[in-house]
Amino acid sequence: QVQLVESGGGSVQAGGSLRLSCVFSGGTFSSLRMGWFRQAPGKEREFVTAIRWSDSSTGYSDSVKGRFTISRDMAKNTVYLQMNSLKPEDTAVYYCALQVPATSVAFARLWRRYDYWGQGTQVTVSS
Secondary structure: OOEEEEEOOEEEEOOOOEEEEEEEEOOOOOOOEEEEEEEOOOOOOEEEEEEEOOOOOEEEOOOOOOOEEEEEEHHHOEEEEEEOOOOHHHOEEEEEEEEOOOOOHHHOOOHHHOOEEOOOEEEEEEO
């Protein structure tokens, strides 16, 4: 049974930083992509960033580019999201997601194309 467990959320003031982690277990995959999505109250779930496991190729939404960095540790089955220069509009529940196998880049930003999800972790940024 595949499981994803996020950690690292919390509250921070604008301009601060947080680091989220997501560990996955319960499966061995030859091809996969890990993504981070977020959902604020009353809003649609939106793509934040994703990384293809095999070659670490990444993609970011325009709203976080230059501030957030995704990385992975293959030995630990863990993906990280380093969030710097946080803004109040970054406030949301953040979810990690697993896509198996990794699809074409065109589908990397579509949350419906991900197969497994974590429980979410709250990030709150105050002004």
